[in-house]
Amino acid sequence: MTDTTPHFRGSPHAGRPAIAAAIVPAAGSGVRLGPGTPKALRPLNGTPLLVHAVRALARARAIGLVVVVAPPDRTEAVRALLDQQPAPPPVEQMVVPGGATRQESVRLGLAAVPESIEVVLVHDAARPLVPVDTVDAVVAAVRAGAPAVVPALPVTDTVKQVGPAPEGRLPGGPEPVVGTPDRSLLRAVQTPQGFDRATLAKAHELHADATGATGATDDAALVERLGVPVVLVPGHEEAFKVTRPLDLVLAEAVLARRRLNDGF
Numbered sequence: 001m002t003d004t005t006p007h008f009r010g011s012p013h014a015g016r017p018a019i020a021a022a023i024v025p026a027a028g029s030g031v032r033l034g035p036g037t038p039k040a041l042r043p044l045n046g047t048p049l050l051v052h053a054v055r056a057l058a059r060a061r062a063i064g065l066v067v068v069v070a071p072p073d074r075t076e077a078v079r080a081l082l083d084q085q086p087a088p089p090p091v092e093q094m095v096v097p098g099g100a101t102r103q104e105s106v107r108l109g110l111a112a113v114p115e116s117i118e119v120v121l122v123h124d125a126a127r128p129l130v131p132v133d134t135v136d137a138v139v140a141a142v143r144a145g146a147p148a149v150v151p152a153l154p155v156t157d158t159v160k161q162v163g164p165a166p167e168g169r170l171p172g173g174p175e176p177v178v179g180t181p182d183r184s185l186l187r188a189v190q191t192p193q194g195f196d197r198a199t200l201a202k203a204h205e206l207h208a209d210a211t212g213a214t215g216a217t218d219d220a221a222l223v224e225r226l227g228v229p230v231v232l233v234p235g236h237e238e239a240f241k242v243t244r245p246l247d248l249v250l251a252e253a254v255l256a257r258r259r260l261n262d263g264f
Protein backbone atom coordinates (compact mmCIF):
# COMPACT_ATOMS: atom_id res chain seq x y z
CA MET A 1 0.00 0.00 0.00
CA THR A 2 1.73 3.19 -1.07
CA ASP A 3 -1.20 5.60 -0.95
CA THR A 4 -1.29 7.09 2.54
CA THR A 5 -4.63 8.88 2.07
CA PRO A 6 -7.50 7.11 3.81
CA HIS A 7 -10.44 6.55 1.47
CA PHE A 8 -13.46 5.88 3.62
CA ARG A 9 -15.82 3.54 1.89
CA GLY A 10 -19.28 5.03 2.24
CA SER A 11 -21.73 2.21 2.74
CA PRO A 12 -20.21 -0.02 5.46
CA HIS A 13 -20.12 2.92 7.89
CA ALA A 14 -23.65 4.04 7.06
CA GLY A 15 -25.87 4.20 10.14
CA ARG A 16 -22.91 3.87 12.54
CA PRO A 17 -21.77 6.52 15.00
CA ALA A 18 -18.79 8.57 13.75
CA ILE A 19 -15.77 6.33 13.38
CA ALA A 20 -12.78 6.24 15.68
CA ALA A 21 -9.16 5.95 14.57
CA ALA A 22 -6.49 3.83 16.23
CA ILE A 23 -2.81 4.75 16.15
CA VAL A 24 -0.55 1.72 16.55
CA PRO A 25 3.00 2.67 17.55
CA ALA A 26 5.13 -0.16 16.18
CA ALA A 27 8.49 1.54 15.63
CA GLY A 28 10.32 0.22 18.68
CA SER A 29 13.19 -2.23 18.43
CA GLY A 30 12.31 -4.52 21.31
CA VAL A 31 15.61 -4.40 23.18
CA ARG A 32 14.13 -6.22 26.19
CA LEU A 33 12.88 -9.05 23.97
CA GLY A 34 16.44 -9.64 22.78
CA PRO A 35 18.32 -9.21 19.51
CA GLY A 36 16.49 -9.72 16.22
CA THR A 37 13.84 -8.17 14.00
CA PRO A 38 11.98 -5.11 15.41
CA LYS A 39 9.54 -6.40 18.03
CA ALA A 40 6.33 -5.55 16.15
CA LEU A 41 7.45 -7.79 13.28
CA ARG A 42 8.33 -10.80 15.40
CA PRO A 43 6.06 -13.80 14.93
CA LEU A 44 3.38 -14.99 17.32
CA ASN A 45 1.99 -18.29 16.06
CA GLY A 46 3.61 -17.43 12.70
CA THR A 47 1.99 -13.99 12.35
CA PRO A 48 3.73 -10.71 13.27
CA LEU A 49 2.67 -9.12 16.57
CA LEU A 50 1.65 -6.01 14.64
CA VAL A 51 -0.81 -7.93 12.46
CA HIS A 52 -2.39 -9.49 15.56
CA ALA A 53 -2.72 -6.01 17.12
CA VAL A 54 -4.32 -4.50 14.01
CA ARG A 55 -6.77 -7.43 13.76
CA ALA A 56 -7.65 -7.07 17.45
CA LEU A 57 -8.51 -3.37 16.96
CA ALA A 58 -10.40 -4.03 13.72
CA ARG A 59 -12.78 -6.35 15.59
CA ALA A 60 -14.24 -3.27 17.29
CA ARG A 61 -17.15 -1.87 15.28
CA ALA A 62 -16.13 1.68 16.16
CA ILE A 63 -12.72 1.50 14.53
CA GLY A 64 -12.71 2.81 10.95
CA LEU A 65 -9.05 3.68 10.49
CA VAL A 66 -5.84 2.14 11.80
CA VAL A 67 -2.63 4.17 11.46
CA VAL A 68 0.42 1.96 11.94
CA VAL A 69 3.63 3.74 12.88
CA ALA A 70 6.46 1.64 11.49
CA PRO A 71 10.20 1.51 12.12
CA PRO A 72 11.42 4.24 9.72
CA ASP A 73 13.70 1.89 7.79
CA ARG A 74 10.91 -0.70 7.45
CA THR A 75 8.00 1.49 6.38
CA GLU A 76 7.68 -0.04 2.90
CA ALA A 77 8.07 -3.55 4.29
CA VAL A 78 5.29 -2.90 6.82
CA ARG A 79 3.05 -1.49 4.08
CA ALA A 80 3.64 -4.63 2.03
CA LEU A 81 2.94 -6.85 5.05
CA LEU A 82 -0.36 -5.12 5.82
CA ASP A 83 -1.35 -5.17 2.16
CA GLN A 84 -0.92 -8.94 2.24
CA GLN A 85 -2.79 -9.30 5.53
CA PRO A 86 -5.17 -6.31 5.55
CA ALA A 87 -7.61 -5.42 8.28
CA PRO A 88 -11.08 -6.58 7.21
CA PRO A 89 -13.32 -3.92 5.53
CA PRO A 90 -14.62 -1.39 6.34
CA VAL A 91 -11.44 -0.69 8.32
CA GLU A 92 -8.90 1.39 6.40
CA GLN A 93 -5.20 1.22 7.21
CA MET A 94 -2.28 3.58 6.71
CA VAL A 95 1.41 3.20 7.47
CA VAL A 96 3.67 6.12 8.44
CA PRO A 97 7.31 6.16 9.56
CA GLY A 98 7.92 6.42 13.29
CA GLY A 99 10.36 8.28 15.51
CA ALA A 100 13.07 7.72 18.07
CA THR A 101 10.71 7.48 21.05
CA ARG A 102 7.26 6.00 21.53
CA GLN A 103 5.79 9.46 22.06
CA GLU A 104 7.37 10.80 18.89
CA SER A 105 5.91 7.83 17.02
CA VAL A 106 2.46 8.56 18.46
CA ARG A 107 2.75 12.22 17.46
CA LEU A 108 3.67 11.23 13.89
CA GLY A 109 0.74 8.82 13.78
CA LEU A 110 -1.66 11.46 15.08
CA ALA A 111 -0.54 13.88 12.36
CA ALA A 112 -1.82 11.36 9.80
CA VAL A 113 -5.32 11.06 11.33
CA PRO A 114 -7.84 13.16 9.37
CA GLU A 115 -9.10 16.21 11.31
CA SER A 116 -12.68 14.95 10.96
CA ILE A 117 -12.03 12.01 13.33
CA GLU A 118 -12.76 13.03 16.91
CA VAL A 119 -12.07 9.84 18.85
CA VAL A 120 -8.50 8.52 18.73
CA LEU A 121 -7.11 5.40 20.41
CA VAL A 122 -3.42 4.70 20.90
CA HIS A 123 -2.58 0.99 21.07
CA ASP A 124 0.85 -0.66 21.35
CA ALA A 125 1.68 -3.14 18.58
CA ALA A 126 3.26 -4.98 21.50
CA ARG A 127 -0.19 -5.77 22.99
CA PRO A 128 -1.37 -8.19 20.29
CA LEU A 129 -4.11 -9.99 22.20
CA VAL A 130 -6.28 -7.19 23.58
CA PRO A 131 -9.89 -8.44 23.65
CA VAL A 132 -12.49 -6.50 21.66
CA ASP A 133 -14.53 -5.82 24.80
CA THR A 134 -11.65 -3.75 26.18
CA VAL A 135 -11.41 -1.72 22.97
CA ASP A 136 -15.18 -1.20 22.97
CA ALA A 137 -15.19 -0.07 26.61
CA VAL A 138 -12.52 2.55 25.94
CA VAL A 139 -14.33 3.93 22.88
CA ALA A 140 -17.66 3.99 24.72
CA ALA A 141 -16.20 5.99 27.61
CA VAL A 142 -14.68 8.59 25.26
CA ARG A 143 -17.94 8.83 23.31
CA ALA A 144 -19.74 9.31 26.63
CA GLY A 145 -17.65 12.44 27.24
CA ALA A 146 -14.40 11.43 28.97
CA PRO A 147 -11.46 13.25 27.32
CA ALA A 148 -8.96 10.51 28.24
CA VAL A 149 -9.66 6.85 29.05
CA VAL A 150 -7.18 4.19 30.15
CA PRO A 151 -7.74 0.45 30.67
CA ALA A 152 -6.14 -0.67 33.91
CA LEU A 153 -5.82 -3.59 36.32
CA PRO A 154 -5.14 -3.71 40.05
CA VAL A 155 -1.49 -4.24 40.95
CA THR A 156 -0.96 -7.75 42.28
CA ASP A 157 2.64 -7.47 43.51
CA THR A 158 3.66 -5.33 46.47
CA VAL A 159 5.63 -2.39 45.06
CA LYS A 160 8.69 -0.78 46.67
CA GLN A 161 9.97 2.70 45.99
CA VAL A 162 13.76 2.93 45.79
CA GLY A 163 16.04 5.84 46.52
CA PRO A 164 19.14 7.08 44.72
CA ALA A 165 21.80 4.43 44.31
CA PRO A 166 24.48 4.69 47.00
CA GLU A 167 27.91 5.68 45.76
CA GLY A 168 29.87 2.72 44.52
CA ARG A 169 26.78 0.51 44.05
CA LEU A 170 27.48 -2.05 41.34
CA PRO A 171 24.78 -2.76 38.72
CA GLY A 172 22.54 -5.47 40.13
CA GLY A 173 23.77 -4.80 43.69
CA PRO A 174 21.39 -4.14 46.62
CA GLU A 175 19.15 -1.05 46.22
CA PRO A 176 17.93 1.08 49.13
CA VAL A 177 14.15 0.96 49.74
CA VAL A 178 12.57 4.28 50.75
CA GLY A 179 8.91 3.31 50.89
CA THR A 180 6.04 0.93 50.16
CA PRO A 181 3.12 2.67 48.40
CA ASP A 182 -0.40 1.56 49.34
CA ARG A 183 -1.08 -1.06 46.67
CA SER A 184 -4.83 -0.57 46.82
CA LEU A 185 -4.28 2.89 45.29
CA LEU A 186 -2.13 1.66 42.39
CA ARG A 187 -3.21 0.42 38.94
CA ALA A 188 -1.18 -1.10 36.11
CA VAL A 189 -2.23 0.58 32.89
CA GLN A 190 -2.61 -0.88 29.44
CA THR A 191 -3.59 0.18 25.96
CA PRO A 192 -5.62 1.07 23.94
CA GLN A 193 -5.83 4.45 25.64
CA GLY A 194 -8.66 6.54 24.17
CA PHE A 195 -8.83 10.28 23.73
CA ASP A 196 -10.84 13.11 22.47
CA ARG A 197 -8.60 14.01 19.51
CA ALA A 198 -8.15 17.69 20.44
CA THR A 199 -7.03 16.76 23.96
CA LEU A 200 -4.45 14.25 22.72
CA ALA A 201 -3.12 16.70 20.13
CA LYS A 202 -2.78 19.48 22.70
CA ALA A 203 -1.06 17.16 25.18
CA HIS A 204 1.55 16.16 22.61
CA GLU A 205 2.03 19.73 21.33
CA LEU A 206 2.57 21.21 24.78
CA HIS A 207 4.72 18.52 26.32
CA ALA A 208 7.13 17.36 23.64
CA ASP A 209 10.56 18.90 23.24
CA ALA A 210 12.13 19.69 19.84
CA THR A 211 12.90 16.01 19.26
CA GLY A 212 9.37 14.95 20.16
CA ALA A 213 10.51 13.44 23.47
CA THR A 214 8.25 13.94 26.48
CA GLY A 215 9.73 11.82 29.23
CA ALA A 216 6.32 10.15 29.62
CA THR A 217 5.80 6.43 29.16
CA ASP A 218 2.14 6.68 28.20
CA ASP A 219 -0.09 9.24 26.46
CA ALA A 220 -2.45 9.67 29.38
CA ALA A 221 0.43 11.05 31.46
CA LEU A 222 0.68 13.96 29.00
CA VAL A 223 -3.03 14.65 29.38
CA GLU A 224 -2.63 14.59 33.17
CA ARG A 225 0.02 17.32 32.80
CA LEU A 226 -2.62 19.47 31.08
CA GLY A 227 -4.76 19.17 34.19
CA VAL A 228 -7.44 17.38 32.17
CA PRO A 229 -9.10 14.44 33.99
CA VAL A 230 -8.10 10.91 33.01
CA VAL A 231 -10.40 8.00 33.91
CA LEU A 232 -9.84 4.27 34.10
CA VAL A 233 -11.96 1.42 32.75
CA PRO A 234 -11.30 -2.25 33.52
CA GLY A 235 -8.35 -3.65 31.59
CA HIS A 236 -7.87 -7.33 30.73
CA GLU A 237 -5.12 -9.76 31.66
CA GLU A 238 -4.85 -10.83 28.00
CA ALA A 239 -4.03 -7.24 26.99
CA PHE A 240 -0.55 -7.67 28.47
CA LYS A 241 2.46 -6.18 26.69
CA VAL A 242 5.00 -8.46 25.04
CA THR A 243 8.16 -7.04 26.57
CA ARG A 244 10.44 -9.93 27.56
CA PRO A 245 10.90 -13.43 26.07
CA LEU A 246 8.57 -15.09 28.60
CA ASP A 247 5.74 -12.81 27.43
CA LEU A 248 5.91 -14.45 23.99
CA VAL A 249 5.54 -17.87 25.60
CA LEU A 250 2.47 -16.62 27.47
CA ALA A 251 1.04 -15.08 24.28
CA GLU A 252 1.42 -18.39 22.42
CA ALA A 253 -0.36 -20.14 25.31
CA VAL A 254 -3.23 -17.61 25.27
CA LEU A 255 -3.66 -18.10 21.52
CA ALA A 256 -3.66 -21.89 21.93
CA ARG A 257 -6.35 -21.60 24.62
CA ARG A 258 -8.44 -19.32 22.38
CA ARG A 259 -8.18 -21.81 19.52
CA LEU A 260 -9.42 -24.58 21.83
CA ASN A 261 -12.23 -22.52 23.39
CA ASP A 262 -13.36 -20.29 20.57
CA GLY A 263 -12.13 -22.03 17.45
CA PHE A 264 -10.05 -19.10 16.20
Ligand SMILES: Nc1ccn([C@@H]2O[C@H](COP(=O)(O)OP(=O)(O)OP(=O)(O)O)[C@@H](O)[C@H]2O)c(=O)n1
Pocket: 024, 025, 026, 027, 028, 029, 030, 031, 032, 033, 039, 040, 069, 098, 099, 100, 101, 102, 103, 105, 106, 124, 125, 126, 127, 241, 242, 243
Ligand atom coordinates in the same frame (compact mmCIF):
# COMPACT_ATOMS: atom_id res chain seq x y z
N1 LIG B 1 10.54 4.73 19.05
C1 LIG B 1 9.51 3.94 19.37
C2 LIG B 1 9.54 3.11 20.53
C3 LIG B 1 8.46 2.29 20.80
N2 LIG B 1 7.40 2.28 19.96
C4 LIG B 1 6.29 1.35 20.19
O1 LIG B 1 5.71 1.55 21.46
C5 LIG B 1 5.11 0.32 21.91
C6 LIG B 1 5.41 0.07 23.38
O2 LIG B 1 6.80 0.15 23.59
P1 LIG B 1 7.73 -1.02 24.17
O3 LIG B 1 7.03 -2.22 24.52
O4 LIG B 1 8.61 -0.38 25.18
O5 LIG B 1 8.54 -1.39 22.83
P2 LIG B 1 10.06 -1.17 22.49
O6 LIG B 1 10.46 0.24 22.66
O7 LIG B 1 10.23 -1.78 21.15
O8 LIG B 1 10.75 -2.12 23.59
P3 LIG B 1 12.16 -1.97 24.29
O9 LIG B 1 12.04 -0.83 25.24
O10 LIG B 1 12.35 -3.29 24.97
O11 LIG B 1 13.17 -1.71 23.19
C7 LIG B 1 5.63 -0.78 20.99
O12 LIG B 1 4.57 -1.25 20.18
C8 LIG B 1 6.72 -0.11 20.22
O13 LIG B 1 6.89 -0.60 18.88
C9 LIG B 1 7.37 3.11 18.84
O14 LIG B 1 6.41 3.11 18.08
N3 LIG B 1 8.43 3.95 18.58
Ligand SMILES: C[C@](O)(CO)[C@H](O)COP(=O)(O)O
Pocket: 102, 124, 189, 190, 191, 217, 218, 219, 241
Ligand atom coordinates in the same frame (compact mmCIF):
# COMPACT_ATOMS: atom_id res chain seq x y z
C1 LIG C 1 1.82 2.73 27.17
C2 LIG C 1 2.14 1.52 28.00
O1 LIG C 1 1.87 0.34 27.28
C3 LIG C 1 1.26 1.53 29.23
O2 LIG C 1 1.52 0.43 30.03
C4 LIG C 1 3.59 1.48 28.41
O3 LIG C 1 3.89 2.49 29.32
C5 LIG C 1 4.54 1.54 27.24
O4 LIG C 1 5.61 0.73 27.50
P1 LIG C 1 7.11 1.17 27.66
O5 LIG C 1 7.81 -0.11 27.87
O6 LIG C 1 7.21 2.08 28.85
O7 LIG C 1 7.45 1.85 26.37
